[in-house]
Each structure stands twice: as C-alpha cells, then as structure tokens.
Amino acid sequence: MASETESPTEGVLIGEGTAPVDLTDQIEETDESFAQVSQVQTVINHIHGNIGGASFGISGSHSKSRRTSGPISQYEIAEARTCFVRHASYMDAAERLKNGNMVALIGNAGTGRRTAALNLLDDFVGAQRHVVELSPAYTLEKLVAREYRKAYGYLLCDWPMDDVDGSIVGFHVREIRRRVRDAGAYLVITGTATSLPEGDQIPWLPPLACDVLRAHQVAPEVADEVATQITADHAMNDVVTLARDLASGVPLDKALGRLESAGRRDVVAWFDGPRTRGELFEMAAMAFAAGLSENGFESLLARLESIAGIGEEKADGISADDPMPSRRLLRLAEGSLFSLSPRRRLEFKVEGHRTHVMRELYQRHGMRLWDPVTEWLHECAALRDPSVQAEIARGVAVLASVAGYSYVESTFLTPWARGRGVMRGQATAAMAISWLCLDETTRPEVLRTVTSWTRSSAARPKFTATLAWSGELGIRFPMEAARMLWLQIRDSEKPVRHAEIALARLFAALTEATGNALPILDWLARQISNDRRIGRAVDPLIRAILSVLTARADGVGIPTVTAHLRSRPESAAPLATLWSAVLVKRPHRKDALAALYDAVCAFDERDDDDRDRVRALLAALVETLPEKERPLLAYDLRRYAISRNTDEDRLELLMSLLRIFLSPAALSLNTIGKRP
Incomplete structure (x- = not known):
C-alpha cells in the first residue's frame, strides 16, 4: 500500500509542499458524492435481497448476514450445520482445537472455511452457542489484549498476514492461546495465509464434491456423474447450491446448466478465436462498463479506442465510399457474449461472464492493452456521470478478484482517493470499496486501506474514507x-x-x-x-x-x-x-x-x-x-x-x-x- 509520503502517480495530488485542502465549503460536491455512494448501496441491497449474496465474482461463499463482526445468529449457525460433511481436514482441525483451544484454517477462498469454522465452534461451545465474529482489523496485539469469555467461540475470518517478526509472533500466539484456554473459550481463524506458527495451522482442503452431493441426499450414481462436471473454478457455495437444486427435484440438465453459468467455457472459446484489436478493446470496455445504455457505452468505447490509437492510421484517408460495418449488429451476433436489455442496456448474457472475461484479459494481454485501459479508467472515474462511475467501480472490484487487491489499490483506489479537481474520483473509489466488500478475500484488505485513509493527514483521502464508511464497508x-x-x-x-x-x-x-x-x-x-x-x-x-x-x-x-x-x-x-x-x-x-x-x-x-x-x-x-x-x-x-x-x-x-x-x-x- 502506498504511503502518504511516497511519490504519487501522475495526476495525483499529494506532496509535502501541497497546500491543505478545505472541503467544508464544497457542499454541492459533498452531497453529490454521498448520493452516488447511496445509489450503489441500493443496488447492493437489491442483490442481497434477491439472491442472498453478491454475484459479481465466483470466489468465496456469501453468508446471510451482512455484518462481519459481532454475535453470529443461531439461524446462520443452523444453516452452516445443514448437511455439513466432516471430512479429514475438518477432523484434523477439531483435534487441534480440542488440544489447544485455537486453530487456523489456511486455504483458498471459496473452499468452505467459514462454514467449517462455524461447525467447529458450535461443536465445542455446546448448547449455549455463543459465537462471536471478530473484525479482521484485529492485530496480534489486540488479540492478546481482548477479554475472552467462558464457553464462547470466537471466529476471525479472512485474517490478513501481519508483517511482524517471527519471534514476536511466537510470543503473542503463546499468550493468546493461554488467555483463550484459561477462559475456557475457543478461537478459530481462517485465511489464505497467516502470521501464526505452522503448529497452529491446518492446511484446509474442501470435501469432495460427490460427498457434499450425497450428504444432501442426492442419489450416489447421480452424485458421481455430477461431480465430474465440477472444476476448481467452482466455489463450495456453487457445489452446495447444485446439491440443494438436485435434492429439491430440479432436473439434472437444468441444475448442470445453472452450474455452467458460473463457468468459463463460453468466454474461453471466444478468446481462443482470432480477435482483432478492436474486438479486444470492446470486450475490455464491456468488462468495466457493462450495464450502461448502448449510446453511453459507445461513447466510452470511442474514447478508449482513441487512447489506444485504433483507427488513427486511416484518419486522413476516410472516404464517403468506405464501407462502414454494422457494429451494433455484429456486437450481438451469434456467438457473442453480449445481450441488449429491453431498455437498450448492454449486458453480458450471463453475469458470471464478467469475471471470466476480466481474467482472460488480464492473463492473456499485457501493457499494450492495459496501459490504454488504465488511462481510460482514470478518465472515466472523473466524469460527472454517476452511472458511469458506478459501473467503473464495479468493474474495478471484479478486476481485484483476478489481478489481486494490491494492484487495484495502488493503481486505482489510492490515486482516486487522492485525486485533484472536483471530488469525483473520490466517489468512484468509495463505490469500488462498497463492491469490494462483497468478496470475502478483499474485505479485510479494504478495511485496512480505508482505515489508513481515515488516519491520513491529507483532506482528500479522509473525505474518501467518510464516503466509504457510509456504504457497504460500514454495514460490514x-x-x-x-x-x-x-x-x-x-x-x-x-x-x-x-x-x-x-x-x-x-x-x-x-x-x-x-x-x-x-x-x-x-x-x-x-x-x-x-x-x-x-x-x-x-x-x-x-x-x-x-x-x-x-x-x-x-x-x-x-x-x-x-x-x-x-x-x-x-x-x-x-x-x-x-x-x-x-x-x-x-x-x-x-x-x-x-x-x-x-x-x-x-x-x-x-x-x-x-x-x-x-x-x-x-x-x-x-x-x-x-x-x-x-x-x-x-x-x-x-x-x-x-x-x-x-x-x-x-x-x-x-x-x-x-x-x-x-x-x-x-x-x-x-x-x-x-x-x-
């Protein structure tokens, strides 16, 4: 994460000689920025209300509760226990928790770590079922200092690794384990990596898909057939959803069709074909601007193509007799990944395709594509068009799921939070923060970023932080x-x-x-x-x-x-x-x-x-x-x-x-x- 004293990227306002900015009198811009964050929050609330979780990415499962700290409801615990498979990794974790009152489940997102942690804690705290989720903002020092209560279970999900010396970590962990054990409490930590010693970690692997299907009373022969269709791209949440569909009587072909909607086959097939620069930049524009009106999308695409230099070599030789392709028809032709809504908004045919398109763009193409796209995104973030900023913010959140949070934070979020001029980039950064909160892998990192903005001595990051706290981050x-x-x-x-x-x-x-x-x-x-x-x-x-x-x-x-x-x-x-x-x-x-x-x-x-x-x-x-x-x-x-x-x-x-x-x-x- 860039610090306040580092050299800013081009077009970014921060520097020791910079005069302080007084935002107290910019009433119109302030109200407009909060209104934009509120509009994005309405969309996120709609997503939760309809499908119970985010769908812009495929990494991670989504809990019913929006709050990411505090007491966990009995309803959520009961949901986690339904048809749960206690496999080898789970039994190893249970043994470690029994002997030391503390264990860390370390594995990839989307492998069911949180569900396993809830089952572990519920098994050990018994009928009282007092389970409390701790904020990932907790440091080792805070874990040492907090008070633990008898027969309580404590869950610390997606805890990011602290950059702390190993000897200090060992001292803190021993003290945490002692305090938890003396209190008669239990602590379960989940993460992709952790500062904890190896002795406190369990390498977490998900149960086999066929075992999950059978636990939901799916016929063994059907479970074995379906398990062959499940790949590493599918999160445990996808497998559980498929199992529940089959158990409730959804026909096999329809259930597998829903599973495929989270897959990437159609997207990979499109990228495997011969593609022109124009097609690739149009796909890149859709990855960040899907959901805009057709006219609005075309305006943004024209600007991206201009930045990329597409068509400049023929600018002086355009003739009235030159053929002009029907781009709108070609965009929606057979085999296209795009569709047009009745309100003439360009969308992906399947929502999950957006993540797969972003992944293919990032993995297959380098600076010749991403340098123009990055410049274009910085321009879009500063536009006075809330609909454009909202979609750009959502696209950046999707990018974080494939390129990594640190890349998105340093390339987009912090530069926007510090940006010059009217406070539009700040609103875009705050909206992106709200979208990033829907992904369990980026949520703890987002919390740390916004906390650092709040503590900044510069006015603009502080303002961006207040916007972010008023949205999904504050709900979590x-x-x-x-x-x-x-x-x-x-x-x-x-x-x-x-x-x-x-x-x-x-x-x-x-x-x-x-x-x-x-x-x-x-x-x-x-x-x-x-x-x-x-x-x-x-x-x-x-x-x-x-x-x-x-x-x-x-x-x-x-x-x-x-x-x-x-x-x-x-x-x-x-x-x-x-x-x-x-x-x-x-x-x-x-x-x-x-x-x-x-x-x-x-x-x-x-x-x-x-x-x-x-x-x-x-x-x-x-x-x-x-x-x-x-x-x-x-x-x-x-x-x-x-x-x-x-x-x-x-x-x-x-x-x-x-x-x-x-x-x-x-x-x-x-x-x-x-x-x-």
Whole structure:
C-alpha cells in the first residue's frame, strides 16, 4: 500500500509542499458524492435481497448476514450445520482445537472455511452457542489484549498476514492461546495465509464434491456423474447450491446448466478465436462498463479506442465510399457474449461472464492493452456521470478478484482517493470499496486501506474514507465505522460536515440493509454521556448526534429513527439518551424538537404497536432528561406542534402521552393542555 509520503502517480495530488485542502465549503460536491455512494448501496441491497449474496465474482461463499463482526445468529449457525460433511481436514482441525483451544484454517477462498469454522465452534461451545465474529482489523496485539469469555467461540475470518517478526509472533500466539484456554473459550481463524506458527495451522482442503452431493441426499450414481462436471473454478457455495437444486427435484440438465453459468467455457472459446484489436478493446470496455445504455457505452468505447490509437492510421484517408460495418449488429451476433436489455442496456448474457472475461484479459494481454485501459479508467472515474462511475467501480472490484487487491489499490483506489479537481474520483473509489466488500478475500484488505485513509493527514483521502464508511464497508464493520467517524468529528479543529453526514448515512444504511443499528446507537449514547466537554467544545458532537436523529434514507421518506424503532423497539433507550443530549443544548433545541416531532408523527396513531413505540420513546426521554428540563420539553414541544399546524387529535394524543410520564411536580407548572 502506498504511503502518504511516497511519490504519487501522475495526476495525483499529494506532496509535502501541497497546500491543505478545505472541503467544508464544497457542499454541492459533498452531497453529490454521498448520493452516488447511496445509489450503489441500493443496488447492493437489491442483490442481497434477491439472491442472498453478491454475484459479481465466483470466489468465496456469501453468508446471510451482512455484518462481519459481532454475535453470529443461531439461524446462520443452523444453516452452516445443514448437511455439513466432516471430512479429514475438518477432523484434523477439531483435534487441534480440542488440544489447544485455537486453530487456523489456511486455504483458498471459496473452499468452505467459514462454514467449517462455524461447525467447529458450535461443536465445542455446546448448547449455549455463543459465537462471536471478530473484525479482521484485529492485530496480534489486540488479540492478546481482548477479554475472552467462558464457553464462547470466537471466529476471525479472512485474517490478513501481519508483517511482524517471527519471534514476536511466537510470543503473542503463546499468550493468546493461554488467555483463550484459561477462559475456557475457543478461537478459530481462517485465511489464505497467516502470521501464526505452522503448529497452529491446518492446511484446509474442501470435501469432495460427490460427498457434499450425497450428504444432501442426492442419489450416489447421480452424485458421481455430477461431480465430474465440477472444476476448481467452482466455489463450495456453487457445489452446495447444485446439491440443494438436485435434492429439491430440479432436473439434472437444468441444475448442470445453472452450474455452467458460473463457468468459463463460453468466454474461453471466444478468446481462443482470432480477435482483432478492436474486438479486444470492446470486450475490455464491456468488462468495466457493462450495464450502461448502448449510446453511453459507445461513447466510452470511442474514447478508449482513441487512447489506444485504433483507427488513427486511416484518419486522413476516410472516404464517403468506405464501407462502414454494422457494429451494433455484429456486437450481438451469434456467438457473442453480449445481450441488449429491453431498455437498450448492454449486458453480458450471463453475469458470471464478467469475471471470466476480466481474467482472460488480464492473463492473456499485457501493457499494450492495459496501459490504454488504465488511462481510460482514470478518465472515466472523473466524469460527472454517476452511472458511469458506478459501473467503473464495479468493474474495478471484479478486476481485484483476478489481478489481486494490491494492484487495484495502488493503481486505482489510492490515486482516486487522492485525486485533484472536483471530488469525483473520490466517489468512484468509495463505490469500488462498497463492491469490494462483497468478496470475502478483499474485505479485510479494504478495511485496512480505508482505515489508513481515515488516519491520513491529507483532506482528500479522509473525505474518501467518510464516503466509504457510509456504504457497504460500514454495514460490514459498523463499530469500526462509527469509531472512525466519531474520532474524526471529535478531534477536528474545524467542523467536519462530511463526517457528520457519513455518520447519519451509516445509521440509515444499517437500518435499511439489516434493520439493526442498535450497536452503534448504544455506542454513541455511551460516548455522548461520558463526554465531559462543555460549551462550544461539544458542538461538533451534538451536530453529529443531530444528524443521526434527522437521518432519512436517501433524504426522503420516513425518518430513519422511526423505521428503526419499528424493527428494534429496544432502541428507544439509546435514542432517548441521544435526544436528551441535544435538547439540553439551547442552540440546537429547536432542531432536536423538530426531529422528535417528525419521528413521532411518522408513526400511525391508529396502530397499537406504533402507539406503544411512541409511548416507550417518550417515557425513556422523560426519564433521561434532567428533572428541570421535563416541563420545558412539554411546553416547547406543544408550541412547536402548534406552529406546524398539527390537528387537535394528534396534538392531544402527543400531550396526553407526555402527561403520563411527567412528574406531578412538573405538571404543577400548568404547561400542558393549554395553548401557550
């Protein structure tokens, strides 16, 4: 990873002599960038909602949970245990875990390491089934320092290798093993490589495909026949999906057809044929821009061909009589990998082909293709066209699955995060981060990259980090995101509007994607309650809390706090703490009242459950507020409701609920039931 002091690539802004950039006044660009990341997040949510995981690549399986740290649900554990095959590698790992309370499963992505780890932990923690996933941001030092609980299982997935001296590693590992064993806990780590000593590793190999098929009650003769169709390109998730299809009665030819859709036969056949430079650059453009309108794609392709010098040798000799091929028809001819949607968007016939095309382009062709493509991608990332930036970001994420994350990070992500001019490349980098979070192999690396941007002394990487934390990265690692954004807001000498927006967007994204932002609400409530600053010094934190309380998905619709209370009624207590912290600050009181009014009025007063939620919120708020503030809340809220032309029935309902919870001493001020 490039550091802040390294020489930047051409066209990249960073240098010790560079003047600091103030982003606080670039409101339009900031809002536009967050909107673009939010649009990509909507697409990712749609993917999860329809197929339960990402489909832009074939590496790795995809868990049902979007969160990549915290308690693992019983549902996910039960799913992992269904028809699981306990083969030789698993039994070796179980023996190692039994003897040392700690084991690392080291193998390729997509081989079922996570599923095996969940089974191991569930086998050892017994009926209590307390299994917690740790963030891959954990270092050896943090693993040594953390507290382990009795009969708990801890999972650390896709842990990247630390660049630590071997003797230090040995010391830390011995201490981790001692602390885990003394606590009566268990720790399972998965990764493609690890800093752990060989004695703590199990080389992980997946079970045989025929054994997986038979475990799902597929007939032995069918299982043996199907197993011959499965190659190393197929992840264990593909094999399990095929087994479930066959077990549920899907015909063999149809099930194998679905399996082939993840394969690469058609793509390899296309590349094995004689191809012109024009065809190869058109395929490269599709690898990064599939999903755009036909006109938009052709415009981008023309620019790529110009950069590559295609057609320049004939530029001076063009005649009206020269033949002009029908490129649109040829593009969709028989044997093509492309299709045209009813809305005239160019797409791959099979979504999985995008990854295979990228792999063939990268493995077969060198700088004569990739130098022009790289220059073209840098131009596309800076275009003021959100649809182009979104597709380019997705394509770059696919490239990382075949070329490696470090290449993509150094060639595209960090240069875009640091880029000059209007903040468009930053948005493209953040969108790529969201896509990269869908792949289990790149997720830990992405977390480290964005964390380093957050800690950068330069403004633009910091801004890119706030964008990234508000998207899929924040959904995967909510506590890390909340901490990073909060520290940026708390420790900055100037207002950090984009970090405040990111915190609100994170709350909205978590609520929309998972229905549960309770951990960060609890954490924020503790932070604001324990902060001892007074006066203007606490204003940045109050503004950040207010941004959370006023958040709405995409800036429209019902308040996010209302949606969250419907899915998580227990969030009334931390929300009341946050509201109380803002209400007692007079400069922000009116905004806090407006947020409270909007949230309460978004509930349906005719619905009993909604009435209970409002009752719980107001009860918690009255309990949390200092006693002298309680009657003032009733007075001010009623005044504000009247100013909003609230109808008498809703006003009386609102005031009657407050009347229930206010103390007799407060009621004696006679501020309720009368117009001020």
